[in-house]
Amino acid sequence: MPIRILPPEVADRIAAGEVVERPASVVKELVENALDAGATYVRVEITEGGRRLIRVSDNGCGIPAAELPLAVRRHATSKITTAEDLAAIYTLGFRGEALAAIASVARLTLTSRYREEHAGARVVVEGGHIVRQETVGHPIGTTVVVEHLFFNTPARRKFLKAPRTEAGHVQRVVTRYALAFPEVRFALVSDGRIAFQSPGTGRLADAVTAVYGADVARELVPLADEEVQPETEDVLSSVPRIWGYTSKPSYTRPNAQSILFFLNKRWITDRALVQAVVQAYHTLLPTGRYPLSVVHIALDPRQVDVNVHPAKAEVRFREPRVVFTAVQRAVRAAVTASSGTPLGPVETTPVSGWTLPASWAERQRSAGSLAPSFPSLSEDTPTQGELIAQKDTSSRATLLPLLRVVGQVGGAYIVAEGPDGLYLIDQHAAHERVLYEKLMAERERAGQLPSQHLLDPIPITVDSDQGSLLAAHREMLHRLGFVIEVFGESTYLVRAVPAVLSGQHPAQVLEDVLEGLRDARDLVGEQLERAIVARICKRAAVKAGQVLSDEEMRSLVRELEACQVPHTCPHGRPTIWHISAADLAKRFGRT
Numbered sequence: 001m002p003i004r005i006l007p008p009e010v011a012d013r014i015a016a017g018e019v020v021e022r023p024a025s026v027v028k029e030l031v032e033n034a035l036d037a038g039a040t041y042v043r044v045e046i047t048e049g050g051r052r053l054i055r056v057s058d059n060g061c062g063i064p065a066a067e068l069p070l071a072v073r074r075h076a077t078s079k080i081t082t083a084e085d086l087a088a089i090y091t092l093g094f095r096g097e098a099l100a101a102i103a104s105v106a107r108l109t110l111t112s113r114y115r116e117e118h119a120g121a122r123v124v125v126e127g128g129h130i131v132r133q134e135t136v137g138h139p140i141g142t143t144v145v146v147e148h149l150f151f152n153t154p155a156r157r158k159f160l161k162a163p164r165t166e167a168g169h170v171q172r173v174v175t176r177y178a179l180a181f182p183e184v185r186f187a188l189v190s191d192g193r194i195a196f197q198s199p200g201t202g203r204l205a206d207a208v209t210a211v212y213g214a215d216v217a218r219e220l221v222p223l224a225d226e227e228v229q230p231e232t233e234d235v236l237s238s239v240p241r242i243w244g245y246t247s248k249p250s251y252t253r254p255n256a257q258s259i260l261f262f263l264n265k266r267w268i269t270d271r272a273l274v275q276a277v278v279q280a281y282h283t284l285l286p287t288g289r290y291p292l293s294v295v296h297i298a299l300d301p302r303q304v305d306v307n308v309h310p311a312k313a314e315v316r317f318r319e320p321r322v323v324f325t326a327v328q329r330a331v332r333a334a335v336t337a338s339s340g341t342p343l344g345p346v347e348t349t350p351v352s353g354w355t356l357p358a359s360w361a362e363r364q365r366s367a368g369s370l371a372p373s374f375p376s377l378s379e380d381t382p383t384q385g386e387l388i389a390q391k392d393t394s395s396r397a398t399l400l401p402l403l404r405v406v407g408q409v410g411g412a413y414i415v416a417e418g419p420d421g422l423y424l425i426d427q428h429a430a431h432e433r434v435l436y437e438k439l440m441a442e443r444e445r446a447g448q449l450p451s452q453h454l455l456d457p458i459p460i461t462v463d464s465d466q467g468s469l470l471a472a473h474r475e476m477l478h479r480l481g482f483v484i485e486v487f488g489e490s491t492y493l494v495r496a497v498p499a500v501l502s503g504q505h506p507a508q509v510l511e512d513v514l515e516g517l518r519d520a521r522d523l524v525g526e527q528l529e530r531a532i533v534a535r536i537c538k539r540a541a542v543k544a545g546q547v548l549s550d551e552e553m554r555s556l557v558r559e560l561e562a563c564q565v566p567h568t569c570p571h572g573r574p575t576i577w578h579i580s581a582a583d584l585a586k587r588f589g590r591t
């Protein structure tokens, strides 16, 4: 085929893919537009997870009737005018492509009334073309309806997940904005039912409670960045200021997805900052567990490049190190202070004198709520050392008693007797735990895991995704006992594998580890390494269905008894189930 410039409809449809991936990305763009318009109420409605219909209404400033057709054109925006404006972005949107992109892959109805006009207006766009334009009644503000998403891009439509899953993605988007804009009231209605509501009080604590529930909110403590003196500042400072909430060390989650960052109220993803939070807990988090954190960062927009990615979720800090340290310090201070101060009594009263730059503040009527709250730390809070000491005693108390192996059930569970009744042990989970602690100790001691060299190096072919994972994590894989060499374009030679895996097929082992690396994309550094070690242990551990000799069972139970965290496997599943003597007596009606 000769090279041709694509007709604009086709080019738009391709570009739309970058912005519009699924219903949740449509909702994200429309909610951002509502917020940029200064709305204090944003209502999102979806049917069938947004496949059939998405409606976002707001009470923002509206769009002048004469500008409606422009709003749906590509690169039409009211938010920036020159390339220099890109250097300091104060609004959520700025590319001027969202409405055009959505309109090119769905039927879009944009109805709006500008606050200085007496009537509303509407345009209907289908497949990128305006098919109707009329004057209608509408309150001040804007309503966007998106129907039949991806009707003309079957490949994308096929890629959509079940309505429930898509609705879940939409809810995640809406709740994130509720956390970013506590002063805005949000409502999400899914198939006619209210799925989420936030009160819009301007207090982050209330938004957090709306999103996570009161029980979880009680487990959170306010972040404290004691070095910041907000009273002296009158614009977004070039020093990052941090506020928000983070969970007490006693409350954890199985993944890092509940560690959220908002930069100047924009939700961002940043692996290094996740690491800053996790490290702030030092050793207080159980292996493979993560805190829940809502971290607001306010920073002069000139210190950040947000124009990195079409969805604008990734940003580049001019001084990443400074932001990292500020976040870590704030979280650390909160964790250290976490003996008292529950979420409830903390008032997120805006700090007076702290305002936003005019260009944004104009549009954000209740901008004051962007200001952080700086709770005073009570004087008798324990030190980090004391917290660690507390944790140590509690985990010592949870060590296993000495057990006597009685037998095996279903080729999967070991039955044992202890000083207080019956113990059932999941042999696979228990072995995973034993291996994990051994390997981590070895890793600590020798700096790396022992390797088993293969007599015949095995060539393996990888796809480009796997290839880049291998390249990116070469050093870590080496520390874990892999010796892998580049052999050809997409071929690698496996020369050695971790010694614990020596009985296994090297290609499968590596594939498994690559899958682990892909699953653990949110993790970095030590956390990532632990996740991969856990993965290796999973593969190396005895499987359910494997019959064990008495001797094997005894030695496994001995090793489990010696573990520091014997009750769960490295992935957090229980290893052991205890039925106390009292329980047994009760079951048999002996009491």
Ligand code: ADP
Pocket (backbone or CB within 6 Å): 029, 033, 034, 037, 058, 060, 061, 062, 063, 071, 072, 076, 077, 078, 079, 092, 093, 094, 095, 096, 097, 098, 099, 100, 141, 142
């Ligand atoms: P961007 O947000 O990047 O400017 P969009 O395509 O999302 O681009 O929107 C185009 C323009 O339409 C915006 O710049 C704004 O002027 C106007 N607009 C879109 N949605 C709204 C809304 N809900 N309220 C007021 N104006 C809106």
Ligand code: MG
Pocket (backbone or CB within 6 Å): 029, 032, 033, 092, 093, 094, 096, 098, 099
């Ligand atoms: Mg926009």
